[in-house]
Amino acid sequence: MSQVTKVWTAFNGLFAGLGAQFRAMNKWQRYSVYGLGIIALYLLPYWPEVPVLGQIVNTPGSQFETVMNDQVIIFVLVALGLNVVVGIAGLLDLGYVGFYAVGAYVTAILTSAHGNLPWLLALPVAVIISMLFGVILGTPTLRLRGDYLAIVTLGFGEIIRLTAKNMDWLGASRGISNIAKPPSMFGLKFGVLDAKPYFYLGLTLVFIVIFILHRLEYSRVGRAWVAIREDEDAAELMGVNTFKFKLWAFTIGAGIGGLAGVHYAGKVGFINPDNFPLQLSILFLAAVVLGGSGNMYGAILGAILVAYMPERLRNFADKRVFVFGIVLVLMMVFRPEGILPKRVGNEHKKRKAKAQAGEVAS
Amino acid sequence: MSDILLDFNQVTMQFGGVTALNDVTLQIKRGEILGLIGPNGAGKTTCFNVMTGVYSPTKGSVSFEGKNLAKLKRYEITNVGIARTFQNIRLFSQMTALENVMVGADARKRSSVGGAILRTPRQRHEEKEARERSMELLQFMGIADRAETAARNLPYGYQRRLEIARALATEPKLLCLDEPAAGFNPAEKQELNELILKIREQGYTVLLIEHDMNVVMKVSDRVAVLDFGQKIADGLPADVRANPAVIAAYLGVDDHAS
Numbered sequence: 190m191s192q193v194t195k196v197w198t199a200f201n202g203l204f205a206g207l208g209a210q211f212r213a214m215n216k217w218q219r220y221s222v223y224g225l226g227i228i229a230l231y232l233l234p235y236w237p238e239v240p241v242l243g244q245i246v247n248t249p250g251s252q253f254e255t256v257m258n259d260q261v262i263i264f265v266l267v268a269l270g271l272n273v274v275v276g277i278a279g280l281l282d283l284g285y286v287g288f289y290a291v292g293a294y295v296t297a298i299l300t301s302a303h304g305n306l307p308w309l310l311a312l313p314v315a316v317i318i319s320m321l322f323g324v325i326l327g328t329p330t331l332r333l334r335g336d337y338l339a340i341v342t343l344g345f346g347e348i349i350r351l352t353a354k355n356m357d358w359l360g361a362s363r364g365i366s367n368i369a370k371p372p373s374m375f376g377l378k379f380g381v382l383d384a385k386p387y388f389y390l391g392l393t394l395v396f397i398v399i400f401i402l403h404r405l406e407y408s409r410v411g412r413a414w415v416a417i418r419e420d421e422d423a424a425e426l427m428g429v430n431t432f433k434f435k436l437w438a439f440t441i442g443a444g445i446g447g448l449a450g451v452h453y454a455g456k457v458g459f460i461n462p463d464n465f466p467l468q469l470s471i472l473f474l475a476a477v478v479l480g481g482s483g484n485m486y487g488a489i490l491g492a493i494l495v496a497y498m499p500e501r502l503r504n505f506a507d508k509r510v511f512v513f514g515i516v517l518v519l520m521m522v523f524r525p526e527g528i529l530p531k532r533v534g535n536e537h538k539k540r541k542a543k544a545q546a547g548e549v550a551s
Numbered sequence: 552m553s554d555i556l557l558d559f560n561q562v563t564m565q566f567g568g569v570t571a572l573n574d575v576t577l578q579i580k581r582g583e584i585l586g587l588i589g590p591n592g593a594g595k596t597t598c599f600n601v602m603t604g605v606y607s608p609t610k611g612s613v614s615f616e617g618k619n620l621a622k623l624k625r626y627e628i629t630n631v632g633i634a635r636t637f638q639n640i641r642l643f644s645q646m647t648a649l650e651n652v653m654v655g656a657d658a659r660k661r662s663s664v665g666g667a668i669l670r671t672p673r674q675r676h677e678e679k680e681a682r683e684r685s686m687e688l689l690q691f692m693g694i695a696d697r698a699e700t701a702a703r704n705l706p707y708g709y710q711r712r713l714e715i716a717r718a719l720a721t722e723p724k725l726l727c728l729d730e731p732a733a734g735f736n737p738a739e740k741q742e743l744n745e746l747i748l749k750i751r752e753q754g755y756t757v758l759l760i761e762h763d764m765n766v767v768m769k770v771s772d773r774v775a776v777l778d779f780g781q782k783i784a785d786g787l788p789a790d791v792r793a794n795p796a797v798i799a800a801y802l803g804v805d806d807h808a809s
Binding site: 401404411413415418419420422423424426428431437483531533 | 603604605624625626629630634635637641642643644645646647650653654655657658659660662663664666667668670674677678681699700701717718721
């Protein structure tokens with residue numbers, strides 16, 4: 190047991206050490222690291238061809254870039270959205286797959302079943318409609334708290350799936366096929382076999398979402414969200430219009446979930462209600478909690494693990510879900526706050542503040 | 552402008568069969584420090600909760616600068632100009648001290664989601680203003696050295712003072728302090744007294760609920776006493792201290808003497 194603890198402490202130390210080293214860098218060094226990281230990510234589909242690294246990352250039995258797009262990118266997008274709702278604003282949403290389904294279905298309806306809009310036009314419409322669903326679900330339910338909200342949202346996810354299954358207009362259980370693909374752009378052709386263009390597109394969407402969420406998090410809006418999560422009554426008494434900001438969190442989360450659905454529909458070209466089971470909501474939530482609820486980058490890491498590990502572990506065949514389950518349980522025992530929890534305050538600023546106060550005092 | 556800031560008019564507050572406040576009338580004048588005292592369970596905190604909109608009174612009305620508070624939501628009451636601290640500290644524990652105060656300062660800001668995403672000039676201006684004002688308040692309260700520390704990791708005395716800073720950041724006209732000296736030693740209480748006087752000097756009106764008679768008697772301009780939900784005295788600290796009803800409420804009635 191002590192051996193395990195030792196390894197664990199070393200592992201934690203490694204994380205903290207790397208983090209501290211990164212934060213100690215100056216602005217340009219940091220930007221270079223970001224730049225290299227971004228280039229490395231866009232080259233991700235080629236990683237399996239790199240000697241040693243390729244052996245480690247490749248997914249046996251399924252095409253690597255397809256896993257990266259269809260699983261990882263989708264999960265990352267969804268986790269980013271869900272992290273706003275669950276991680277930052279603290280609203281437990283168990284029906285998040287509903288918004289993902291709305292995004293996918295709106296795309297399918299507009300570009301195939303009942304229209305022939307191009308994919309690029311369907312995208313904003315689908316995102317806005319997903320957000321509207323967020324408002325429609327949020328307005329009556331955000332007066333509820335904790336467990337109650339969880340149950341209602343759980344119901345929402347199922348309502349969306351069952352409605353799709355039972356309405357002929359939505360293709361019923363047959364689903365909808367021939368969904369439009371994204372248009373060719375920047376020399377990328379979005380075909381059926383090659384998953385790389387979709388991956389590049391998805392990665393770009395991820396960066397756009399990160400950019401928007403980063404701005405929101407470090408603003409009045411983000412502070413209101415965290416305040417609501419920490420103590421809703423106190424927040425309200427400090428002048429935070431809690432209902433309004435909870436609804437915003439829900440709506441923005443819904444929009445991002447919808448966006449993930451649009452990307453998914455455009456890639457696979459065919460959707461049916463079985464693509465949106467309740468289990469997916471639970472996995473989305475597991476991604477956020479595993480990675481570090483409340484920290485955007487933690488949620489991303491969690492999404493990558495939850496989406497990628499089952500594919501990487503295909504060698505374990507039918508035992509992989511079991512192994513995955515064990516990993517989840519161990520994580521929650523040893524690091525309940527997630528792999529990358531949110532750091533409160535900035536060490537560098539902390540020292541600066543102390544130094545300044547010291548000067549004033551002396 | 553009338554010089555009555557808050558008018559607490561014949562307020563009765565019942566919870567089921569329990570009457571927490573019974574026909575209490577109380578006025579707070581602009582610029583004063585009003586001490587509200589009373590034994591445990593006398594209704595002091597209920598009084599506070601009615602003022603800040605946590606409860607709406609069973610009977611009677613509360614008005615602030617002539618405006619009835621009954622119809623207002625809780626966050627709107629903050630915007631009207633009433634801010635409070637909590638008897639049991641209720642900070643946003645996962646936020647830094649500075650961020651806690653900024654939440655208060657945000658009450659006076661307007662930019663929302665659109666402004667934040669586009670970083671409009673107004674949003675940047677408001678953000679800068681909130682940050683600077685919050686830092687000033689931390690300095691004023693003497694806790695700026697821990698501005699970047701998570702609220703839950705602050706020492707107890709800092710947490711109490713941070714609550715006051717956060718309330719001041721909402722730019723209130725009336726600051727309600729709910730037992731700010733709870734858990735303080737005599738030296739800390741002395742510091743707190745000075746702080747409260749300093750706050751008043753800045754033009755705030757202060758309502759102080761306190762258990763500790765020494766604190767209240769030293770800083771208050773006027774003292775009101777509640778006992779079993781009724782106001783039993785209201786006047787200068789010295790007069791209230793000598794009031795037999797108050798002594799009886801605090802020390803119990805001596806059968807032989809009466």
